[in-house]
Amino acid sequence: MNGKEGESMVLKCEGSIAGNDVTWHWSNHLKRNVIATMLVNGDVKYSAHSSQYNRNITMDGDGSLHILRLDYKLHNGSFRCDNGGLSTEVELTVYPSPTKLTLSNTFTKGGNLFLNVTKGKPLPVLCKSDSSFPEFNFTWTLNDCVLNRSHGAQSAVTLKVEEYHNGSILECKVRYPQGAKTEQTILNVLYISPSVQSSISVSENRSVDLRCNITGNPPPSFSWWRMHGDQSERLPENSAIYSVVSVNRSQAGTYECRGRNDAGNRTVSVEMIVEYPPVASVFYNNGLQALECSVDGMPRKFYFRPWEQRLGEVTLSLIPGERQDENIYRLFLPENCNTMGLYVCIVGNTHGTARGEFFHRPNCKPLIGDGAFRKCISNKTSIAVPFYAYPNFTNTLWQTDSGETTHVNTTLEEMENVIVEMTVRGTVRKATILGQAVVWDFPDGLSDSFTLTVTNSVGSSSVRLTLCEVPSETDGGLGPLKTAAIVSAVLVVVFLIIVCLYVFRQKTKGKTKIQSNLLR
Incomplete structure (x- = not known):
């Protein structure tokens, strides 16, 4: 017969003999000591040395031995019942209550029991008692939430965890007749998780921090790489932040952060976009x-x-x-x-x-002047005549009304700062060719007319130009002093007229008043 410690058990004494003095003797398996004797009248006598059983046994009227609560140390083994000339052997197996539960794959740190489990990798965990009883009731819980219930000598559960399970409490509980036994462990979730690929924009010549969005347990180690197509360049940084000072556009591109810990390797890319005008x-x-x-x-x-x-x-x-x-x-x-x-x-x-x-520069004859050029310019001491020619001009001719001419034979590439001298009314004037414009200086404001002709391989273009003379004080013109004097004189005359009008009006009013008094 089998029984668990703490349960009750009835041992039957097979057979009976009628008589006035029929007794049932029960003895234990070790020393064959008599545990109890029941007389025919129903009285039960217990042996003096078996007093330790007195609290746990009784005898029924048919001689059966009723063990109220099995005890592994007292009851495990053979029992014998003697009934007159008959004997009955009863083999009783008492399974002890568990005193300890064991969880597989755990380790102790700082007085606490831990279980390493890697995110995404299923891990079977076994809960086993030190009792030999083949059947117990097992209950698994994670943070007080039931994961599994089973019946047997041991129980297993397969964990598949995420990173948020880190620090959770896994518990195995065994129930038996005399109570329950519990064992707990703290989950140490090993993981390494990257975020999605990121990008960051920074203005040129500013500083920027590239952040490695890889988290893990245990904390991962980091390395930074710059990607050049299929090639990579290791950068001198081993932390989660790679700082770039005074960014220039050549540093734009893809950077990789690689993280590593006991859970594995992860890589995340950061695209650095350098903005510039x-x-x-x-x-x-x-x-x-x-x-x-x-x-x-x-x-x-x-x-x-x-x-x-x-x-x-x-x-x-x-x-x-x-x-x-x-x-x-x-x-x-x-x-x-x-x-x-x-x-x-x-x-x-x-x-x-x-x-x-x-x-x-399409192939066409020279174009002289532009929209702002005036052929007669006054109050100026110099004039700039722009002209454009492609192919390069071959000849530039200045000709005055008096027939004096000046030729410039050069090419476009040789034009810069070419000095051209031309005689106008016996006075030498210097014209400077700047780029594709001719600047002619007239410091004394001389007036004359002349023609500018530009020729290239396609044709020629001409324009007649006049410098308008500025009048001076010696030739009857009004200078600034004369102008001021005239304005002053006009103002004085206007003032005198106003005064006269006022006096006249006052006199007229006086005469009218006198006439009115005489009429009264």
Whole structure:
């Protein structure tokens, strides 16, 4: 027979003999000591040496021995019942109550029991008692929430945890007749978890911190790498933050942070976007017969103004272009003389604006002057005459009304700061060619007319120019002093007229008053 410690048990004495003095003798398995004797009249006699049983046994009327609460030390083994000439052997197995529970894979630290379990990896945990009884009632709980119930000599549960289970309490409880036994352990969840790929924007020449969004238990170690396509460059930083001081645009790109701990390896990428003002460059696409304004800058949300067509300092027209890509602005420009001039592309982003310029030189005869040029300029001591020619001009002719001429034979590349001397009315005047403009200085305000002719391989263009003489005080002109005197005289005359009018009015009123008194 089997029984668990703490349970009750009835041992039957098989057979009976009738008689006036029929007795049942029960003895234990060790020394065959008589435990109890029941007389035919029902009286029970206990042996003096068996007093330790008195609290736990009784005898029924049929001679059965009733053990109220099994005790492993007292009752485990064989019992014998003698009934007259008959004997009955009863083998009783008493399973002791558990005194200790054991959880697998645990370790002790600081007086507490811990269990290492890796996130995402199932881990079976076994709960086993030190009792040999084949069946117990097991209950598993995690933070007081029931995970599993089972019946047997031992129990197992498979854990699959997340990082938020770190520090949770896993408990195994065994119930038996005399009570319950519990064993607990603290979950130490091993994990390493990256966040999603991130990006960070920073203005050029500012400083920035790249943060490694990898967390784990135990805390991971870090390393930083800069990616160059399929190649990587190890950076001198081993913490979760990589600091970049005074960022420049060449440092933009992908950076990788790699974390490692007992749970494994993780990698997270950080895209560093360096923002800077745009830089524009303009070139002529001969195949498309179009100007193209190519822009580099960040962010690439560019806005483009209409193209400006300029000659000299004057804007001739604003022409809308066509946007091809996020950084290409195109203006179709056929090869004819009407399209000659400087074209300006103005583009901007959130960090500033930029301009790109291109001087479009179709093959045509020279163009003299621009929209702001006046052929007669007064109150000036110098005049600038702009002219444009492509192919390069071959001859420049200055001719005055008196027939005096000056020739300039040079090329466009040699024009800068060329000094041209021309005699006007017997006086030598110097004209300086600056870029594609001729500046002629008249310090004394002489007036004369002359013709400027520019020639290239396509043809010639001429313009007649007049310098308007400024009148001086010696030739009857009004100088600043004369003008001031005239203004003063006019003011005095006006003042005198007002005074006379006032006096006249007062006299008229006096006469009217006298006449009125005489009539009374």
